[in-house]
Amino acid sequence: MTGGRRPSFGRAGTLAESFRYAWAGFRWIWATEANMRLHFAAATLLFTAAWWLGAASWQWAVLILAAGMVILLEWLNTAIEGAVDLATEEFRPLAGRVKDVAAGAVLAAALLATLTGVVVLGEGLLQLPGLFLAHAREAPWRLWPLLPALYFAVSSLGVRRATRDEPVPRPPARDRRRAAARRPAR
Numbered sequence: 001m002t003g004g005r006r007p008s009f010g011r012a013g014t015l016a017e018s019f020r021y022a023w024a025g026f027r028w029i030w031a032t033e034a035n036m037r038l039h040f041a042a043a044t045l046l047f048t049a050a051w052w053l054g055a056a057s058w059q060w061a062v063l064i065l066a067a068g069m070v071i072l073l074e075w076l077n078t079a080i081e082g083a084v085d086l087a088t089e090e091f092r093p094l095a096g097r098v099k100d101v102a103a104g105a106v107l108a109a110a111l112l113a114t115l116t117g118v119v120v121l122g123e124g125l126l127q128l129p130g131l132f133l134a135h136a137r138e139a140p141w142r143l144w145p146l147l148p149a150l151y152f153a154v155s156s157l158g159v160r161r162a163t164r165d166e167p168v169p170r171p172p173a174r175d176r177r178r179a180a181a182r183r184p185a186r
């Protein structure tokens, strides 16, 4: 960037570009939001429990929806926090309340997902410690999902908090050229 000019940006023109920007957004959250990794750790544990207990298709569907809702709301919460910070850097009660409401939605979704897991897997949850020991003895390969879950949880400790004024990565040169070509001449 030179002379204070903003980097070129514009509407994503193709589906591939839209995916690339969405993926860049996810990577940014992944790099800066510890909570996102904790949600992934929890979802991995939930799905591992479903796998060990031989959950039926409908149970999988409900669990995937419940865990997905938490992750998507964390995603939106991060977007809302960023938008609020863009709108004001001063202490504004409404700004604080908007952030609290968005964070509350994530918390509510996480509690509902936990409740959903308990209701859907039911008494099977009590078998999990026994299944863990049995798998460790007889089929250790069934324990492998615990490794990514552990990685998500431990790596969340090292995630630096999002700095709101952190520069957004520049779009690839090809996208910048396309965006510039689409902008109407003044």
Ligand SMILES: Nc1ncnc2c1ncn2[C@@H]1O[C@H](COP(=O)(O)OP(=O)(O)OP(=O)(O)O)[C@@H](O)[C@H]1O
Residues within 6 Å of the ligand: 033, 035, 077, 081, 088, 089, 090, 091, 092, 093, 094, 095, 096, 097, 099, 100, 103, 162
């Ligand atoms: N501009 C502001 N004016 C008033 N209160 C604010 C403002 N910004 C943040 N707050 C308060 O501080 C709390 C923490 O804000 P922050 O931006 O650090 O979000 P956070 O909840 O820590 O986000 P994260 O999900 O990244 O952990 C908010 O929930 C809100 O109550």
